[in-house]
Amino acid sequence: MDVNAPCGLLRAFAQLEDPRMNRTKHHPLENILTIAICAVLCGADGWVDIAEFGRGKKDWFTTFLHMPKGIPSHDTFGRVFAALNPLAFETCFIAWINTLAVATEGRLIAIDGKTLRRSLDIANGKAAIHMVSAWCAANHMVLGQLATDDQSNEITAIPELLKLLDIRGAVITIDAMGCQKDIAEQIVDQGGDYILHLKGNQGTLHQETVQLFEECLTDDCRGIATRQARTTNKGHGRIEQRHLVATNDVGWFAERGKWKGLRSLIRVQCQRTIGDKTTHETHYFISSLRVVNPRKAGKTVETATTTKADGKTVSAAKLLEYIRGHWGVENGLHWCLDIAFADDDRRIRMGHAAENFARLARLALNLLKAQTNHKVGIKLKRKCCGWSNDYLARVLTQQNTGI
Secondary structure, eight states, X not given: OOTTOTTOHHHHTTTOOOOSOGGGOSSOHHHHHHHHHHHHHTTOOSHHXXXXXXXXXXXXXXXXXXXXXXXXXXXXXXXXXXHSOHXXXXXXXXXXXXXXXXXXTTOEEEXXXXXXXXXXXXXXXXXXEEEEEEEETTTTEEEEEEEESSGGGHHHHHHHHHHHSOOTTOEEEEOGGGOOHHHHHHHHHTTOEEEEEEOTTSHHHHHHHHHIIIIISSTTOOSSOOEEEEEEEEETTEEEXXXXXXXXXXTTOTTGGGSTTOOEEEEEEEEXXXXXXXXXXXXXXXXXXXXXXXXXXXXXXXXXXXXXXXXXEEEHHHHHHHHHHHTHHIIIIIIHHHHHHOTTTOOOOSTTHHHHHHHHHHHHHHHHHHOTTSOSOHHHHHHHHHHOHHHHHHHHHTOOOOO
């Protein structure tokens, strides 16, 4: 395998500090990382799996790794990843991602959390690990992730994750947990825009926004300008309809100045019909994007890349696309991790091991999703990596060719 391939996977982790004492370094950290990454790509879901995979592929690994003492034991893998600094590991992960992901203007970055349920360690009083991830819809990649002790700490993890990312020109979507003044300010200061889900945790703003749409933006009250968009989707026995209404009239809000860059308020009404049952939901959002009508000349639609003196502008249709796109993190990331990587079934708990193994899984997911020429699911791609050394090498080196 060409370890000098353009993706720079191994080079990206070359600066990672080895947590072991010199007298215990029987196996180079590079070897441990490489074997672990390859094993997880091929279907390994624990340290015993990784060690057995290494022994089964030893002849292949010796073609590009120096292994004077053979394959590490499963205990060695477990101890190293339990001691490995997760923030340093994440920094190297992001450096590698930056060589793969194309940073386009107006790209959507959805930030959302997921709990590793089996990481709960009641005996030692350790809460389940909650991973907060940044998902880029355009590249179908995890751009970064950090762990918290529980879901409530997303508020503190999100700013730290944002610091690690280049979000210039991006649109950041976050659910209600991250709808905080400091987070909105940080996104704007880093050169991005935000769409934040608004719920009762922002009492005054939420109450007044609901009142605005229910009392002032009705069909018989046209004192405030609005922009609207609708979509209808059918499939799998259900019909989903969405109606977005947005307004740039936010000057009336008394605390507007505390929300940096606030330019629009949004309501999305959803109707879902499955058989004879119909349900309705209403969601509210705040955004730093101005909402405009499509340009009449040439019938083109303005996108979030259009910048004016009073901020970036976006059509109502594009705004609805962003809001719908946020939930792509559930199918594109969380569902894949549960189904293809058994994320909720791993009983890894010692030290930083659970967080770092979760990072290995997300690294593998990025590599497999980047292999776009082979039109099969992630689970089957993992099997293909295990069946064929050539296929595994192509995935590692990002040679995007078919099976």
